[in-house]
Amino acid sequence: MTSSVQPIPVLSSRILPSSAAGDAPRLGSLTYLTAPDPRSGDAPTELTVEVGPHGESATETWTAGEPVLRGEYAGIRYAACREFVFCTGRIEEGGAYADATHRFYEDVFTLLARLGYPRLVRVWNYIGDINGVTSQGQEIYRDFCVGRSHALEQLGMLHGMPATTVIGVRGGGIGFAMIAARTVEPVNVENPRQIPAYRYPPRYGPRSPNFSRATYVPPPGAGGRGTAYVSGTASIIGHETVHVGDVRAQARTTLENIELLIGAPNLARYGIGEGFGLEDLRRVKVYVRHAEDIPAVQAVCSRLLPPSCAAVYLQADVCRRDLLVEIEGLAA
Numbered sequence: 001m002t003s004s005v006q007p008i009p010v011l012s013s014r015i016l017p018s019s020a021a022g023d024a025p026r027l028g029s030l031t032y033l034t035a036p037d038p039r040s041g042d043a044p045t046e047l048t049v050e051v052g053p054h055g056e057s058a059t060e061t062w063t064a065g066e067p068v069l070r071g072e073y074a075g076i077r078y079a080a081c082r083e084f085v086f087c088t089g090r091i092e093e094g095g096a097y098a099d100a101t102h103r104f105y106e107d108v109f110t111l112l113a114r115l116g117y118p119r120l121v122r123v124w125n126y127i128g129d130i131n132g133v134t135s136q137g138q139e140i141y142r143d144f145c146v147g148r149s150h151a152l153e154q155l156g157m158l159h160g161m162p163a164t165t166v167i168g169v170r171g172g173g174i175g176f177a178m179i180a181a182r183t184v185e186p187v188n189v190e191n192p193r194q195i196p197a198y199r200y201p202p203r204y205g206p207r208s209p210n211f212s213r214a215t216y217v218p219p220p221g222a223g224g225r226g227t228a229y230v231s232g233t234a235s236i237i238g239h240e241t242v243h244v245g246d247v248r249a250q251a252r253t254t255l256e257n258i259e260l261l262i263g264a265p266n267l268a269r270y271g272i273g274e275g276f277g278l279e280d281l282r283r284v285k286v287y288v289r290h291a292e293d294i295p296a297v298q299a300v301c302s303r304l305l306p307p308s309c310a311a312v313y314l315q316a317d318v319c320r321r322d323l324l325v326e327i328e329g330l331a332a
């Protein structure tokens with residue numbers, strides 16, 4: 001009997017203005033709207049969030065080039081191809097989020113284990129009123145971090161989380177999207193000039209955030225290029241916010257952080273035999289806190305990013321009040 005080895009499907013994605021997103025079969029999508037969505041709820045594995053009115057709206061779609069199987073577990077919707085699964089879910093608006101976030105992360109890992117996709121590649125969490133406070137007076141972002149950290153501690157995963165974005169959006173509650181893989185071995189990468197977020201000192205909250213600065217996914221076949229998924233990155237050196245009040249300098253520092261993170265010298269520390277520059281960024285999502293800062297951030301990014309990089313500028317809050325801009329992206 002002969003057996004044929006099927007190639008691993010390539011995870012691909014693109015970003016378009018939300019009105020032009022089309023209906024191609026997809027694993028899932030993230031839609032950023034600049035006004036409340038008149039449709040109620042999200043379609044399966046299509047997470048929609050509302051960002052501020054002064055930036056762009058956009059849809060990022062994720063496809064795998066092969067049929068997907070859809071399902072739902074504990075309110076989490078998923079779409080899976082052979083190698084990747086895309087999951088979305090929501091926590092409804094409430095007085096506090098730690099317990100619900102704890103349960104949500106437990107459910108996600110139960111689902112991924114049952115489906116057989118144990119390796120997380122990318123995580124997004126969109127939090128309503130992220131810098132507001134819970135009924136107990138805790139900042140909502142910090143409360144979310146408490147729940148996430150408790151769940152991950154229980155699962156023995158405090159240090160194992162992949163590239164992540166946590167951004168503030170309009171409306172209440174928390175929207176989640178995650179991508180996990182069945183067999184490919186993602187490599188989580190830290191930034192040499194930032195301390196790992198899980199080691200942030202307690203002044204940033206009772207429980208540290210749990211994520212890696214980037215996740216590298218090797219090429220599906222010999223000789224190809226891998227992909228570096230870059231977490232939401234900001235103007236942080238060590239653990240401190242730098243350039244408080246100066247959005248241009250924050251944008252420049254953020255791009256320097258990304259350059260150091262995905263460059264060959266840093267990736268070599270993880271045994272990865274390739275590297276990326278800013279010129280390899282295929283796409284970035286740029287989150288800008290204040291509407292009036294968008295042109296300045298656009299100017300910095302268009303100077304430092306290649307014309308081939310698709311950039312969208314979204315008006316949204318960032319996890320620390322003194323951060324005015326955050327950039328996530330992917331390089332390939």
Ligand SMILES: C=C(O[C@@H]1C=C(C(=O)O)C=C[C@H]1O)C(=O)O
Pocket residue numbers: 164165166167197209210211231232233234236319326
């Ligand atoms: C900007 C930062 O953190 C943000 C918060 C994250 C989280 O809590 O998972 C992940 C990336 C960023 O969206 C940072 O700490 O550098």
